[in-house]
Amino acid sequence: MDKNIPYKTYLEESEMPKQWYNVRADMKNKPAPLLNPATLKPMTAEELGVVFCDELVQQELNTTDAYIDIPEEIREFYKMYRPSPLVRAYCLEKALGTPAKIYYKFEGNNTSGSHKLNSAIAQAYYAKKQGLKGVTTETGAGQWGTALSMACAYFGLDCKVYMVKVSYEQKPFRREVMRTYGASVTPSPSDTTNVGRKILAEHPGTTGSLGCAISEAVEVAVGSEGYRYVLGSVLNQVLLHQSVIGLESLAAFEKLGEKPDIIIGCAGGGSNLGGLISPFMGQKLRGEADYRFIAVEPASCPSLTRGKYAYDYCDTGMVCPLAKMYTLGSGFIPSANHAGGLRYHGMSSTLSQLYDDKLMEAVSVEQTKVFEAAQQFARIEGILPAPESSHAIRVAIDEALKCKETGEEKTILFGLTGTGYFDMVAYQKFNDGEMSDYIPTDEDLAKGFAGLPKVD
Numbered sequence: 001m002d003k004n005i006p007y008k009t010y011l012e013e014s015e016m017p018k019q020w021y022n023v024r025a026d027m028k029n030k031p032a033p034l035l036n037p038a039t040l041k042p043m044t045a046e047e048l049g050v051v052f053c054d055e056l057v058q059q060e061l062n063t064t065d066a067y068i069d070i071p072e073e074i075r076e077f078y079k080m081y082r083p084s085p086l087v088r089a090y091c092l093e094k095a096l097g098t099p100a101k102i103y104y105k106f107e108g109n110n111t112s113g114s115h116k117l118n119s120a121i122a123q124a125y126y127a128k129k130q131g132l133k134g135v136t137t138e139t140g141a142g143q144w145g146t147a148l149s150m151a152c153a154y155f156g157l158d159c160k161v162y163m164v165k166v167s168y169e170q171k172p173f174r175r176e177v178m179r180t181y182g183a184s185v186t187p188s189p190s191d192t193t194n195v196g197r198k199i200l201a202e203h204p205g206t207t208g209s210l211g212c213a214i215s216e217a218v219e220v221a222v223g224s225e226g227y228r229y230v231l232g233s234v235l236n237q238v239l240l241h242q243s244v245i246g247l248e249s250l251a252a253f254e255k256l257g258e259k260p261d262i263i264i265g266c267a268g269g270g271s272n273l274g275g276l277i278s279p280f281m282g283q284k285l286r287g288e289a290d291y292r293f294i295a296v297e298p299a300s301c302p303s304l305t306r307g308k309y310a311y312d313y314c315d316t317g318m319v320c321p322l323a324k325m326y327t328l329g330s331g332f333i334p335s336a337n338h339a340g341g342l343r344y345h346g347m348s349s350t351l352s353q354l355y356d357d358k359l360m361e362a363v364s365v366e367q368t369k370v371f372e373a374a375q376q377f378a379r380i381e382g383i384l385p386a387p388e389s390s391h392a393i394r395v396a397i398d399e400a401l402k403c404k405e406t407g408e409e410k411t412i413l414f415g416l417t418g419t420g421y422f423d424m425v426a427y428q429k430f431n432d433g434e435m436s437d438y439i440p441t442d443e444d445l446a447k448g449f450a451g452l453p454k455v456d
């Protein structure tokens with residue numbers, strides 16, 4: 001054990017960030033704007049305001065202010081479960097026999113079990129401030145729906161969740177957690193919306209997808225007085241809120257007198273990774289420091305490593321604005337044996353731009369290797385990680401093993417986004433030796449690309 005470095009580094013409450021950091025302000029090439037699908041012109045604040053809360057629209061469109069104040073009410077809520085610890089993985093280092101130093105930022109220390117609460121509470125706050133009655137959203141695996149239900153309960157808002165049908169059926173306890181916090185949960189596709197009925201008619205027996213649940217939630221928000229739609233990832237505003245992860249990490253490293261060389265995060269829609277790396281990326285963009293950033297995605301849903309950088313629909317029903325991003329096409333659905341989350345077809349437009357500018361790397365990993373890492377981590381470090389988070393663990397271990405070969409004493413930081421208690425069906429498959437890998441062929445991907453809208 002290094003003499004001066006504790007297992008866990010916490011900030012004092014008084015040292016918690018008072019402002020979020022907006023990395024777009026420091027980007028030379030800004031992420032491309034959202035487009036109106038009808039006119040193909042950039043979405044105006046007024047158009048976005050039909051779907052999203054006003055203050056969140058301002059944050060979505062803000063590419064110039066590097067820092068945005070965190071309202072006091074949100075900071076009060078953050079204090080119930082933040083600051084989150086920066087943990088030195090001494091036991092893992094020892095087990096791997098690596099000279100590398102491994103740190104992880106643990107975001108699973110709240111009942112929703114993931115980092116998603118950081119943005120849920122902000123979005124609920126702005127909805128309340130606007131005097132709304134409630135919000136609608138989609139959830140896939142259930143973490144976002146859970147986080148949002150907690151946040152809505154705190155501010156006394158109604159919360160309508162459209163949950164991908166296969167998860168609704170496979171994860172009844174997730175559903176009950178959300179209902180305990182007062183949310184209503186509808187399996188998607190449902191017959192409660194036009195788009196749901198259309199999808200059901202075209203694909204009877206479908207088990208749903210995130211893109212489809214988004215379309216339903218947007219339709220209900222736009223059609224209900226006093227409601228807006230909120231989204232748990234992908235959007236710039238969500239990356240902004242999640243910057244608390246990176247800001248706390250940066251402050252903790254400064255306190256320790258340390259500095260990471262490699263920063264690793266799993267990437268679904270990009271919110272935790274974007275939040276973790278933003279302040280470090282800001283230093284890199286301003287020429288103050290250099291880091292390697294690695295996005296880790298599933299080989300079965302490889303939007304960065306094999307996707308196209310293009311304008312695409314964010315949802316199946318094509319009711320949302322178009323976003324320019326690395327995408328597999330809004331019609332892409334990962335193979336049925338994929339168990340590890342991170343199944344969204346596209347990627348945050350901010351991260352997409354940073355990746356396209358070669359400021360960040362990306363790798364894809366197969367799920368059996370991910371669960372091997374998850375099991376190893378659980379046995380050595382004690383925490384049962386979410387499958388999503390385990391993508392980052394996989395690559396952190398791989399990088400630490402490379403250091404073992406070369407003898408380099410690199411410092412590795414990875415985001416441990418959450419716990420995996422509701423993912424035991426996937427763990428069971430792995431434990432029973434029944435998990436397999438499916439990597440989509442180029443032909444599989446070509447079908448998704450064929451559905452990309454034509455935008456010049």
Ligand SMILES: *Cc1c(COP(=O)(O)O)cnc(C)c1O
Pocket residue numbers: 113114115116143144232233234266267268269270271272273342386388389417418419
């Ligand atoms: C939702 C989720 C992710 C992936 O979402 P991002 O927006 O890419 O961060 C990762 N880990 C956990 C635990 C999640 O709940």
